[in-house]
Amino acid sequence: MHFAGLRNEEDRENVIAYLKQAVNAFPRHAPVSPEGTKLQQVNSTESVAAYTPDLTLTLKTGIAEGRLVFIGVGADIEGEVNPTLEVHKGEVVQINLVNGEGTTHDIFFPEFNARSEQVTTSGSSTTLALRATSAGEFTYYCTLPGHREAGMEGRLLVRETPREELAKARDIVRNPNDVPQPVGDRESKKLELGLEAVELEGELAEGTTYHYWTFNGTVPGPLLRVRVGDTVKLKFANDIDSDIIHSVDLHAVTGPGGGAAYLQVPPGEEKSITFKALIPGLYVYHCATPMVAHHIANGMYGMILVEPEGGLPPVDREYYVMQGEIYTQASFGKKGRQEFSVEKLLDESPEYFVFNGATGALTQDYPLHAKVGETIRIFFGVGGPNLTSSFHIIGEIFDRVHEWGGLRNRPVEGIQTVPVAPGGAAIVELELEIPGKYILVDHALSRMERGLRGFLYAEGKEKPAIYQTGASFESDDRHPIRR
Numbered sequence: 001m002h003f004a005g006l007r008n009e010e011d012r013e014n015v016i017a018y019l020k021q022a023v024n025a026f027p028r029h030a031p032v033s034p035e036g037t038k039l040q041q042v043n044s045t046e047s048v049a050a051y052t053p054d055l056t057l058t059l060k061t062g063i064a065e066g067r068l069v070f071i072g073v074g075a076d077i078e079g080e081v082n083p084t085l086e087v088h089k090g091e092v093v094q095i096n097l098v099n100g101e102g103t104t105h106d107i108f109f110p111e112f113n114a115r116s117e118q119v120t121t122s123g124s125s126t127t128l129a130l131r132a133t134s135a136g137e138f139t140y141y142c143t144l145p146g147h148r149e150a151g152m153e154g155r156l157l158v159r160e161t162p163r164e165e166l167a168k169a170r171d172i173v174r175n176p177n178d179v180p181q182p183v184g185d186r187e188s189k190k191l192e193l194g195l196e197a198v199e200l201e202g203e204l205a206e207g208t209t210y211h212y213w214t215f216n217g218t219v220p221g222p223l224l225r226v227r228v229g230d231t232v233k234l235k236f237a238n239d240i241d242s243d244i245i246h247s248v249d250l251h252a253v254t255g256p257g258g259g260a261a262y263l264q265v266p267p268g269e270e271k272s273i274t275f276k277a278l279i280p281g282l283y284v285y286h287c288a289t290p291m292v293a294h295h296i297a298n299g300m301y302g303m304i305l306v307e308p309e310g311g312l313p314p315v316d317r318e319y320y321v322m323q324g325e326i327y328t329q330a331s332f333g334k335k336g337r338q339e340f341s342v343e344k345l346l347d348e349s350p351e352y353f354v355f356n357g358a359t360g361a362l363t364q365d366y367p368l369h370a371k372v373g374e375t376i377r378i379f380f381g382v383g384g385p386n387l388t389s390s391f392h393i394i395g396e397i398f399d400r401v402h403e404w405g406g407l408r409n410r411p412v413e414g415i416q417t418v419p420v421a422p423g424g425a426a427i428v429e430l431e432l433e434i435p436g437k438y439i440l441v442d443h444a445l446s447r448m449e450r451g452l453r454g455f456l457y458a459e460g461k462e463k464p465a466i467y468q469t470g471a472s473f474e475s476d477d478r479h480p481i482r483r
Contacts, residue, residue, distance in 0.1 A: 059071065384423060
């Protein structure tokens, strides 16, 4: 029997020994346990060497939505129809196949030439093993005539980065719901706030990591919220494990470097400044240690909101979103650990555009949720360091916009797209009227293809008087399409 993807004869013998042992361990008509079992090699002297799969996955055949399908069993694929099986390059993967509905099936991974035996009756099972020798996206399917076409097909995703390295990567995404409470109608007071520079390996995209420089371990750093007239003591620390000096320049601060002239802090040390919040508005803060653009591109930016006297008008929900650019040596979509490219930074040619630090931040990790009839406010800023955003929500109109983040003037109303420069901000408000999924974008829409998008889900009742699809309609004034 030939097993493509196994590197040498010893691997082949190990898998054959495992399959023999698996047949003895599991009766042909009994479901296979999802738990991993040892693959054993028996040599000429009958000694036994343990050979354990790195990952065990179980699929059950079934019917869903009128189709024949594979259904995930256990772990992260429980109940998923034709689940994407995620493994890592070099891993030995055990696939358990259980017959769930009585029709004859098998499973085949063509790129690895790995095919199971057939399972012919309900409850019967079989097992195969393969080594994931190549990274990329591959397919699996049932080879019985017509079964693939009937729906029995899924994806095998083999990641380039070793599992151990990805496990060390941290989630650096700032939750857009992480917004401090409004200051309300209070008097000015003295406050103490803190920021810390933290360097860490974070997840930029699925299967892709990057060495971020951050404030407080996330991108963006925390939203700071004060009132005009407040006197603020800001403590800035640099984590002892950092490699270099970091600092902070707050655009809300009136003083040399926005504080950065003094707040240049070596690893393991701390400094502080005191400032008075003089002008209400939404302001960016960022690291200002040379090369400043490098520090910002690596994730060192955030915002501080200075509310006016009496506070902002109440809304139902507030969100915190910032746009940034990441400059990697490898091209967009490359798996594994990515290195910074100073050449692409100076050319202003990023490989990634991100909301809140990573490609899936507002689509997979923390999509926005609200209800029809609610008013939402988004504190939006651009860390940059280089490119202007044309902030837009597909399918909505901003009811009110505080341009450039300013709060001294009345907001403009009925705005479709808001330009926000690097180091700039805007406050947008909108009332949701129709349920559905809305997409946050930079209307330089090619940037969507480099990771820049977010989702806003609105739940509630339809309003056919405002929007409907496919309904009959009597026009008062017809203007037919002309060719």
